[in-house]
Amino acid sequence: DTAVSQTPKYLVTQMGNDKSIKCEQNLGHDTMYWYKQDSKKFLKIMFSYNNKELIINETVPNRFSPKSPDKAHLNLHINSLELGDSAVYFCASSPSLGYGGDTEAFFGQGTRLTVV
Amino acid sequence: GNSVTQMEGPVTLSEEAFLTINCTYTATGYPSLFWYVQYPGEGLQLLLKATKADDKGSNKGFEATYRKETTSFHLEKGSVQVSDSAVYFCALKIGSSASKIIFGSGTRLSIRP
Numbered sequence: 247d248t249a250v251s252q253t254p255k256y257l258v259t260q261m262g263n264d265k266s267i268k269c270e271q272n273l274g275h276d277t278m279y280w281y282k283q284d285s286k287k288f289l290k291i292m293f294s295y296n297n298k299e300l301i302i303n304e305t306v307p308n309r310f311s312p313k314s315p316d317k318a319h320l321n322l323h324i325n326s327l328e329l330g331d332s333a334v335y336f337c338a339s340s341p342s343l344g345y346g347g348d349t350e351a352f353f354g355q356g357t358r359l360t361v362v
Numbered sequence: 363g364n365s366v367t368q369m370e371g372p373v374t375l376s377e378e379a380f381l382t383i384n385c386t387y388t389a390t391g392y393p394s395l396f397w398y399v400q401y402p403g404e405g406l407q408l409l410l411k412a413t414k415a416d417d418k419g420s421n422k423g424f425e426a427t428y429r430k431e432t433t434s435f436h437l438e439k440g441s442v443q444v445s446d447s448a449v450y451f452c453a454l455k456i457g458s459s460a461s462k463i464i465f466g467s468g469t470r471l472s473i474r475p
Contacts (some may be wrong), residue, residue, distance in 0.1 A: 250405075286467070287400075287467070287470070288465075288468065291464075294462055336406065340463075351408075352408075355404060356404075
C-alpha cells in the first residue's frame with residue numbers, strides 16, 4: 247500500500263531512445279510533481295499538475311512531456327534521450343486547495359535513469 | 363525570488379555528537395518551511411515542518427525553529443546516531459498547494475560509530 251509509487255526503479259537505456267516513467271499515488275491528492283535530482287543531489291522541479299491540469303512547467307527541454315490520464319497518475323515521457331538526462335527522477339504528490347501552503351509533499355522512491 | 367540556502371556538506375560527526383545544519387531562506391511571502399531527509403537509496407521523507415514564525419517542528423529527536431527575524435530554519439539534534447546518516451534538505455513552500463516546493467542543495471550527514 248505504497249503511497250506514491252514509481253516504475254521502474256532503475257532504467258538503463260541508450261542515447262536516442264524514448265522512455266517513460268510511471269507514477270501513481272493512492273493518497274487522494276490533487277497535485278502531483280516531477281523533480282529531477284542530479285549527481286550532486288540537487289533537486290529541481292520539472293512539472294506540477296493539479297487535477298490533471300499543468301500548473302508549473304519549469305525550463306525543461308520539450309523532449310520531456312508529462313501526461314496525467316487522471317489525478318492519481320502523472321507519467322513522464324522522454325524522447326530522444328541524451329547523456330545529460332541521466333539522473334534520479336522523483337514523483338511527488340500533495341493535498342490540494344483548501345490546505346494552504348503548509349502541505350508537504352509525499353515522494354516516490356525515485357527512478358534512476360542512466361543513459362549510455 | 364524565493365530560494366533556500368543550506369550549509370554545504372558533507373558533515374561528518376561521531377555518534378552522540380550535537381548536530382546543527384544551517385538553513386536560511388529568501389521569500390516574497392510567508393512560506394512554510396520543511397526539512398526532508400533522504401536515506402541511502404530511498405526517496406525523500408518529511409522530517410519536520412513549521413508553518414509560521416516561532417513555530418518549532420520536531421520529530422525523531424530533530425528540531426527546527428522558524429525564525430522570521432533571521433529568515434532561518436536551522437536543524438538540530440542533541441545526540442546523533444549512525445542511523446541518522448542521510449542527506450538532509452531544507453525546503454520552503456508559499457501559497458496554494460499547487461505551488462512548487464523549493465529545496466536547498468542538500469547536506470550529506472555521515473555519523474561515525
